[in-house]
Structures are given as structure tokens and as C-alpha cells.
Amino acid sequence: MLPDVQFDPAAPARERILFQAGSLFYQQGIRATGIDRIIAEASVTKVTFYRHFPAKQSLVVAFLEQRHQCWSAAFSSLLGQKVAEGLSLDRALPATLASWFSEKDFRGCAFINTAAELSDDNPQCMEVVKAHKRAMRDEIATKLTRQQLWALNAICMLVEGAIVQVQTGWNSKDVIKSLQQALRVLLPA
Structure with missing residues (x-):
């Protein structure tokens, strides 16, 4: 039902984080998905991640x-x-x-x-x-x-x-x- 959108490594950090988190949350579950995995998949630093999402x-x-x-x-x-x-x-x-x-x-x-x-x-x-x-x-x-x-x-x-x-x-x-x-x-x- 959702448009088929591909990960864009050139997208702004917040968009990359949301894209990867959304994919992981949907496929693996929210509790099963750790912040470190999202950070790695989105290719951002912890500082960048927490600047956009404090928790x-x-x-x-x-x-x-x-x-x-x-x-x-x-x-x-x-x-x-x-x-x-x-x-x-x-x-x-x-x-x-x-x-x-x-x-x-x-x-x-x-x-x-x-x-x-x-x-x-x-x-x-x-x-x-x-x-x-x-x-x-x-x-x-x-x-x-x-x-x-x-x-x-x-x-x-x-x-x-x-x-x-x-x-x-x-x-x-x-x-x-x-x-x-x-x-x-x-x-x-």
C-alpha cells in the first residue's frame, strides 16, 4: 500500500534515520530493533541520531x-x-x-x-x-x-x-x- 521508496544515502540524516528505523521496526519489531543498528544502517553518528531523536x-x-x-x-x-x-x-x-x-x-x-x-x-x-x-x-x-x-x-x-x-x-x-x-x-x- 505504501509507495516503493528506496533508501537514499544522500538524504538528510533525519530522513535516513526514519527510513531505516521504519523498515526495521516494521520487519523486526520495535523492541527487537536497537538504536545502534538504526545508527549503523542510517550511516549517522550517535550525536547526529540523538540530535534528531533524543529517545x-x-x-x-x-x-x-x-x-x-x-x-x-x-x-x-x-x-x-x-x-x-x-x-x-x-x-x-x-x-x-x-x-x-x-x-x-x-x-x-x-x-x-x-x-x-x-x-x-x-x-x-x-x-x-x-x-x-x-x-x-x-x-x-x-x-x-x-x-x-x-x-x-x-x-x-x-x-x-x-x-x-x-x-x-x-x-x-x-x-x-x-x-x-x-x-x-x-x-x-
């Missing part, structure tokens, strides 16, 4: 905020495109998720992963996680008619469940098919 928490918050902006823009654009092509939401939403699930580096939702890893240990990060989930909910709501809004919470639970199922190894095509069937029940034509 790991500030880096995690910056990663989540950047991920939110990029992911939300891509989700909104792709979902909007599917709806504009004439797909009803019960087909557009699964098609949007299917394109994300098929990405080679898909490892679930960075926000679900963060919530599972950090839970209430880090309220500042959890606020970004909650804001992201509210924004996704709000985006889905824009595609519903007034008569369909009653189903919004159920739709969001189905989406979150689909993400977790695919992340935990379920066949993505089967998950998408089940999601479509459930959405058809919630959103009859």
Missing part, C-alpha cells in the same frame, strides 16, 4: 506519524479509485486490502503490531495508533451512505480481523473472499 520513543512516534500519513494517503487514494471505478464498498474495500496483502514485504499493520508490542507502556505511541485507527474508520465512513453508517464498527472489526488473519498466515485470497461475503451481508445492494 527511542521520539523515533517511534515519528515513525508512526510518518507511516500514518503515507499509509492513509495510499489507502484513501486506492479505495477512492476503486469506488470511482464503480465498485460498491463490499467489493472496493476487499480489493484495496488485497493489493496491500499481496505486497512482498507485507507484515501486517504497523499500528496493530505497535499496539501489541507496546500496549500501555507507551501512551504517546498508543495515541498515534488510536488516531490512525480513527482516521481509517473515518475514511471508510466517507464511502457509506447514511443508511449504512450503522454497520461502520462491524466493518472496521472485519477489516482489522482480515489484516491479522493474513499476517498470521491465513491464505489472503480466502480471507478476502470471507470479507467480501460478510460485507455483502452488512451492506446489501
Whole structure:
């Protein structure tokens, strides 16, 4: 779902740190990723790192905020495109998720992963996680008619469940098919 961006060794230090941290946090986890590894991968000094991010928490918050902006823009654009092509939401939403699930580096939702890893240990990060989930909910709501809004919470639970199922190894095509069937029940034509 995110644009395929390559590491730019000539980018400013803060961007290099965020790029490498984002990649490592998503692929290996926040707790499993040490600051020294990020510093080495970003080719910066410790002084430079700590000038931009005085603590790991500030880096995690910056990663989540950047991920939110990029992911939300891509989700909104792709979902909007599917709806504009004439797909009803019960087909557009699964098609949007299917394109994300098929990405080679898909490892679930960075926000679900963060919530599972950090839970209430880090309220500042959890606020970004909650804001992201509210924004996704709000985006889905824009595609519903007034008569369909009653189903919004159920739709969001189905989406979150689909993400977790695919992340935990379920066949993505089967998950998408089940999601479509459930959405058809919630959103009859």
C-alpha cells in the first residue's frame, strides 16, 4: 500500500534515520530493533541520531506519524479509485486490502503490531495508533451512505480481523473472499 521508496544515502540524516528505523521496526519489531543498528544502517553518528531523536520513543512516534500519513494517503487514494471505478464498498474495500496483502514485504499493520508490542507502556505511541485507527474508520465512513453508517464498527472489526488473519498466515485470497461475503451481508445492494 505504501509507495516503493528506496533508501537514499544522500538524504538528510533525519530522513535516513526514519527510513531505516521504519523498515526495521516494521520487519523486526520495535523492541527487537536497537538504536545502534538504526545508527549503523542510517550511516549517522550517535550525536547526529540523538540530535534528531533524543529517545527511542521520539523515533517511534515519528515513525508512526510518518507511516500514518503515507499509509492513509495510499489507502484513501486506492479505495477512492476503486469506488470511482464503480465498485460498491463490499467489493472496493476487499480489493484495496488485497493489493496491500499481496505486497512482498507485507507484515501486517504497523499500528496493530505497535499496539501489541507496546500496549500501555507507551501512551504517546498508543495515541498515534488510536488516531490512525480513527482516521481509517473515518475514511471508510466517507464511502457509506447514511443508511449504512450503522454497520461502520462491524466493518472496521472485519477489516482489522482480515489484516491479522493474513499476517498470521491465513491464505489472503480466502480471507478476502470471507470479507467480501460478510460485507455483502452488512451492506446489501
